[in-house]
Amino acid sequence: MMTIKDLPLEDYFTSGHTACPGCGPAILAKVIMKVFGKNTVIYTPANCLLVFGGTYPYLAWKVPYHHVAFENTAVCIAGIRRALKRMGRDDVHVIGIAGDGGTADIGIQALSGAAERNEDVIYIMYDNEAYMNTGIQRSSSTPYGAWTTTTPVGKVRAGKTEFKKDVPRIMIAHNVPYVATACISFPNDLLAKLEKAKRIRGFRYLQILAPCPTGWRFPPEKTIEVGRLAVETGMWTLYEYENGVMRINHKPKMIPVEEYLKLQGRFRHLSEEDVKRIQDYVKRKWESDLALCRAYGGCE
Amino acid sequence: MLAAQALASAAFHDGYYGVAFPFFGAERRGAPVLAFARIDREKIYQKTQIYEPDCVVVLDDKLVDLVNVAEGLKQDGIAIINSSKKPDEIELEREAKVAVVDATTIALEVLGTPITNSAMLGAFAKATGIISMDALEKGIMDIFGPRIGVERAKRNIEAAKKAYESTDIGVCKGGRMFEKGKKWLPNWDELPIGLATRALKTDVGLVGIGSFVENKTGTWRTFRPVINKEKCVNCLLCWFYCPDGAIKRVSDGVEVDYDYCKGCGICANECPVKAITMVR
Structure with a gap:
């Protein structure tokens, strides 16, 4: 199994990109490229990663890189993969990296189609739980109670009133070869999953939690800490x-969610009742994840 | 951007009209950005960017070395600069009236973070005399209050007051040369099909894949990490977690590449043996 020490020195996502200090997705992009290496084609739709990874004619990617439209990630990578196959290049990994908005909202029909056809591609959703690129608007992956510019904190309502959409389960329902959830704060787990995704053929979906200091309103040095708490409180489950x-x-330590929420400005306004509601949600989420795992034969 | 809005709002409280707007580039938090404010006794109909300002406010003195901040500044205009230097130690393109305040130190003392916009507004009030401190307090509360809460807005007012009191006005040195901004402008027949960018070495630097390495993001930094090699256990977590690839693996452990380090502090926060400290 690959560990941090086995990663190559070379970066195929270079320094000099313009992400905010402490950016979670920037860490993820660097790590993805360390695992996949040179024989890779990258596609990103509109998202932060597109903007901070390249401003024409400059690019941080050191591999062939494509950008088309917001909703097209899955269909574009499927097309690139098929073209490469036609050229006899079976050794090239085709990866689409989209944000949560570009996956859970805008890209979901193309994603569902490509998954159902079992296209031989890797689809990675970096989940920072809102449209950060356009200035923090809510997505269907934004958690309950979170402040965004489109779920403002007012007298009648405060923050998002709906819970997070569970896209990994939607992908499991497509019965593709590989679905995994990960978080940048758990390096060995993340590396194992990326490595596995590299080895398996067919449609592979990874959803990786990558905290955003700017949009979640926490100091930039806390990115990894916040991600770790998301997992240990049960807000985010690591499974495959x-x-x-x-x-x-x-197995999360099930630390009270308050510890996770209080680090972030986007949850600052939450009432005691809201916190309790989120704690209940976490309990239910963990129980249903466990039940699903039992149903799919991997847990006792 | 918030500062420009607070300034325009303060202008209203002093009986002026005020307009403020930012210039949005593709950069992210911490990167150099522009915002504009117009203040007038008459109604303001001009909504363009400002090319010949009466006053330039520079929130970060590292920009003085990189950008010609006095470009377009009116002959009798004033540059207000966040710096720990004295006015006559500042060097710009030409001699100009400057006001200097150590806003980073003030912001760190009062706010606990190196966000200098409110302090710089205090310096603006002192240096120009256009806006009263009273109006500025109201302006900051108008704009910062709903965003960050009344308590933190009050601390920003305190930072502005402190800056007002410690602003130093004088004349800077001139004669500094700046290169014109260089851009890659290919002819039609040099442009690749579909606007694809191949990796090219042009006379203004690299373009295409991997070319961002020439963008040195180290200038964004306020704090820098320093590694204590004796404490370091070479776990490589900092190397793994650095969002900017600014931690390099070397034969005897890790090293910081200050050309790119944006000073986020993840490495210091995550180091299991506390071998990394952030210093100014």
Whole structure:
């Protein structure tokens, strides 16, 4: 199994990009490229990663890189993969990296189609839980209670009133070869999953939580800490679904969610009742993840 | 951007008209950005960017070395600069009236973060005399209050007051040369099909894949990480977690590449043996 020490020195996502200090997705892009290396084609739709990874004619990517429209990620990578196959290049990994808005909202029909056709591509959703690129608007992946510019804190309502859409389960329902959830704060788990995604053929979906200091309103040095708390409080579960078998990779310590929420300005306004509602949600989420895992044969 | 809005709002409280707007580039938080404010006794109909300002406010003195901040500044205009230097130690393109305040130190003392916009507004009030401190307090509360809460807005007012009291006005040195901004402007027949960018070495630097390495983001930084090699256990977590690839693996451990380090502090926060400290 690959560990941090085995990663190559060379970066195929270079320094000099213009992400905010402490950017979670920037860490993820660097790590993805360290694992996949030179024989890779990258596609990103509109998202922060597109903007901070390149401003024409400059690019931080050191591999062939494509950008088309917001909703097209899955269909474009499928097309690139098929063209490469036609050229006899089976050794090239085709990866689409989209944000949560570009996946859970705008890109979901193309994603569902490509998954159902079992296209031989890797689709990575970096989940920073809102449209950060356009200035922090809510997406269907934004958690309950979170402030965004489109779920403002007022007298009648405060923050988002709906819970987070569970896209990994939608992908499990497509019965693709590989679905995994990960978080940048758990390096060994993340590396193992990226490595596995590199090895498996067919449609692979990874959803990786990548905290955003600017949009979540926490100091930039806390990015990893916040991600770790998301997992240890049970807000985010680390699991994988491989050829019909689901495994939970990390049993959360179930720290009270308050510890996670209070680090972030986007939850500052929450009432005691809201916190309780989120705690209940976490409990239900963990129980249902566990039940699903049992149903798919990976947990006792 | 908030500062420009607070300034325009303060202008209203002093009986002026005020307009403020930012210039949005593709950069992110911490990167150099522009915002404009117009203040007038008459109604303001001009909504363009300002090319010949009466006053330039520079929130970060590292910009003085990189950008010609006095470009277009009116002959009797004033540059207000966040710096720990004295006015006559500042060097611009030409001699000009400057006001200097150490806003970073003030912001760190009063706010606990190096966000200098409110302090710089205090310096503006002192240096220009256009806006009264009273109006500025109201302006800051108008704009900062709903965003960050009344308590933190009050601390920003305190920072502005402190800056007002410690602003130093004088004349700077001139004669500094700046290169004109260089851009890659290919002819039609040099442009690749579909606007694809190949990796090219042009006379203004690299373009295409991997060319961002020439963009040195180290200038964004306020604090820099320093590694204590004796404490370091070479776990490589800082190397893994650095969003900017600014931590390099070397034969005997890790090293910081200050050309790119944006000073986020993740490395210091995550180091399991506390071998990394952030210093100014």
